[in-house]
Amino acid sequence: MxxxxxxxDYSSIPYxxxxxxxxxxEEMEKIFRGxxxxxxxxxxxxxNIGDFRTSWIGDTPIVVSxxxxxxxxxxxxxxxxxxxxIVREPSGNTTQDHVCIYHRWCYSKSGELxxxxxxxxxxxxxxxxxxxxxxxxxxxxxxxxNYHGVLFxxxxxxxxxxxxxxxxxxxxLIKRFMHKPIKILGYTxxxxxxxxxxxxxxxxxxxxxxxxxxFFVTYGVDRATQKGGVMMDERHRHNMNYAFASSDTQADANxxxxxxxxVNLDRMNLSDSKLLxxxxxxxxxxxxxxPTFFPNGIIVQINNSLACRQIRPKGPDSFEIYxxxxxxxDDSAEMLRHRLISANLVxxxxxxxxxxxxxxxxxxxxxxxxxxxHNIMEMGGRGEIKNLEHRVTETPVRGFWSYWAELMGxxxxxxxx
Amino acid sequence: xITEINSLIAQYGLLLDEDRLEEWVELFTxxxxxxxxxxxxxxxxxxxxxxxxxxxxMIRDRIHSYxxxxxxxxxxxRHIIGPLRINPMSATxxxxxxxxxxxxxxxxxxxxLFSVGSxxxxxxxxxxxxxxxxxxxxxDTASFETxxxxxx
Numbered sequence: 001m002x003x004x005x006x007x008x009d010y011s012s013i014p015y016x017x018x019x020x021x022x023x024x025x026e027e028m029e030k031i032f033r034g035x036x037x038x039x040x041x042x043x044x045x046x047x048n049i050g051d052f053r054t055s056w057i058g059d060t061p062i063v064v065s066x067x068x069x070x071x072x073x074x075x076x077x078x079x080x081x082x083x084x085x086i087v088r089e090p091s092g093n094t095t096q097d098h099v100c101i102y103h104r105w106c107y108s109k110s111g112e113l114x115x116x117x118x119x120x121x122x123x124x125x126x127x128x129x130x131x132x133x134x135x136x137x138x139x140x141x142x143x144x145x146n147y148h149g150v151l152f153x154x155x156x157x158x159x160x161x162x163x164x165x166x167x168x169x170x171x172x173l174i175k176r177f178m179h180k181p182i183k184i185l186g187y188t189x190x191x192x193x194x195x196x197x198x199x200x201x202x203x204x205x206x207x208x209x210x211x212x213x214x215f216f217v218t219y220g221v222d223r224a225t226q227k228g229g230v231m232m233d234e235r236h237r238h239n240m241n242y243a244f245a246s247s248d249t250q251a252d253a254n255x256x257x258x259x260x261x262x263v264n265l266d267r268m269n270l271s272d273s274k275l276l277x278x279x280x281x282x283x284x285x286x287x288x289x290x291p292t293f294f295p296n297g298i299i300v301q302i303n304n305s306l307a308c309r310q311i312r313p314k315g316p317d318s319f320e321i322y323x324x325x326x327x328x329x330d331d332s333a334e335m336l337r338h339r340l341i342s343a344n345l346v347x348x349x350x351x352x353x354x355x356x357x358x359x360x361x362x363x364x365x366x367x368x369x370x371x372x373x374h375n376i377m378e379m380g381g382r383g384e385i386k387n388l389e390h391r392v393t394e395t396p397v398r399g400f401w402s403y404w405a406e407l408m409g410x411x412x413x414x415x416x417x
Numbered sequence: 418x419i420t421e422i423n424s425l426i427a428q429y430g431l432l433l434d435e436d437r438l439e440e441w442v443e444l445f446t447x448x449x450x451x452x453x454x455x456x457x458x459x460x461x462x463x464x465x466x467x468x469x470x471x472x473x474x475m476i477r478d479r480i481h482s483y484x485x486x487x488x489x490x491x492x493x494x495r496h497i498i499g500p501l502r503i504n505p506m507s508a509t510x511x512x513x514x515x516x517x518x519x520x521x522x523x524x525x526x527x528x529x530l531f532s533v534g535s536x537x538x539x540x541x542x543x544x545x546x547x548x549x550x551x552x553x554x555x556x557d558t559a560s561f562e563t564x565x566x567x568x569x
Contacts, residue, residue: 090457091461184463185463185464185465186458186461186463186464186465186466187455187457187458187463187465187559188455188465188467188561189455189559189560189561190560190561190562190563190564190565191560191561191562191563192563193563212488214486214487214488215482215486215487218486270474270478271474271475271477271478271481272472272474272475272478275475320560325465336464340464340465340466340469341469341471343465343466343469344468344469344470344475347467348467348561348563348564348565349453349467349468349561349564349565349566351482351486351487354487354488354489354564354565354566355487355488355489355564356564357490357563357564358488358489358490358563358564359488361490361563
């Protein structure tokens with residue numbers, strides 16, 4: 001595959017990259033089953049021996065499971081025998097092996113094939129060949145890294161360490177969120193009829209946040225006039241959008257947004273504003289912090305609503321956003337309630353998130369008949385990819401594409417990194 | 418009272434389907450709650466909701482924001498609400514349960530089953546009118562198509 005990048009800084013992306021089936025298949029192989037570390041969830045989701053969860057890395061079904069020695073494992077959720085899905089429940093706890101229902105092949109909690117009914121046959125007849133190697137026939141195991149309670153997996157044995165993969169950038173941000181034991185509050189999901197990369201881009205596009213999500217602007221949760229910016233790791237594959245509420249005045253904001261059609265700061269007053277209340281809980285004072293991790297993860301703080309999201313691709317034109325809402329074990333009853341009320345901001349019905357699904361579908365729908373045209377991604381400038389102390393930019397989106405191109409083996413000539 | 422309860426439920430679906438959302442808000446008491454949760458979270462005993470309005474003002478804000486602030490998928494709603502199970506709690510309080518299907522039709526005329534689940538209402542008489550004092554919508558559909566902007 002050769003891609004006609006019109007520029008070497010990834011500021012113009014051809015539309016077929018969001019639609020082509022063979023490119024999608026290659027992404028599954030080279031990215032999700034490749035050398036990068038994919039975000040899979042939290043250790044707190046499998047706290048006890050025997051706890052398991054099913055998940056997806058790209059389009060590969062996996063099981064995350066805590067075994068008898070308390071270690072956490074990840075393996076492909078597919079019986080070695082005939083390929084049936086082994087674990088069918090989304091989550092649970094088992095004291096026994098995981099058993100495929102088709103022919104009752106058994107797998108240990110760490111994913112090894114440990115039992116085959118009638119392996120030696122019956123009365124000397126039937127059975128598996130004597131030289132059948134159970135160990136070699138076990139489902140593929142993934143490397144799993146538990147970084148301060150956040151779980152990442154990779155299919156490759158040659159990946160860099162999770163510490164190197166995250167960089168100083170990712171390590172410090174994970175520690176920021178995971179500074180004390182978390183508590184899982186629940187899940188929300190939405191299915192979007194768009195290419196998964198449109199969401200990876202959306203999470204790196206700080207330009208859209210205060211334009212599409214008018215609620216953000218109206219209530220000063222996130223405005224381009226606030227102190228904030230974008231930060232990336234050295235390879236520019238991960239990024240963070242951050243902001244400090246109350247760092248601008250209503251007058252600054254009114255002036256900046258006055259000629260923008262469709263955005264109106266005074267459009268409404270909330271009858272009950274408690275969902276906008278922000279109780280300062282991080283030392284850095286940020287009310288909005290959203291670090292993304294290539295290729296499929298993000299941790300999002302919007303005021304006191306905390307969540308992570310996993311992108312689950314379902315084909316070139318469909319993906320699921322799987323969101324896990326969390327708080328902390330030591331949250332008071334009032335804080336827990338406040339987080340649950342604040343969760344009205346995010347998810348499929350979120351005041352500041354519902355628009356993303358619609359915007360992505362509009363792109364997917366209207367680009368599929370003009371595959372060789374290119375989009376424009378020059379907001380924030382062309383050329384070098386670097387950190388910025390403002391958010392009128394799409395620069396981190398170019399960082400995503402630069403690393404995507406490296407993994408796919410299709411970097412632009414003299415492509416920026 | 419069974420007639421009034423049936424009529425309130427019919428009105429509930431009708432007002433949503435006819436996009437008369439401001440009138441729909443008036444079916445609730447001031448101290449009422451409106452909650453949309455998923456069946457999977459409920460089974461796992463997890464408290465997170467998809468929407469949680471813990472008083473009528475928050476329900477008003479939802480509708481106001483939908484009308485004036487949020488962008489959403491352009492569509493029509495159609496609620497099909499099943500037979501009611503009515504359980505009197507006192508002389509002025511009823512617990513009412515029903516299954517629902519919510520279909521959405523986009524402006525190109527294509528329809529989907531958007532959400533299927535159950536309603537758990539508490540109804541009370543306020544100023545001689547039967548109103549909703551509590552509603553928990555339990556959506557079996559956990560993975561919402563695109564987004565959820567209009568109430569279920």
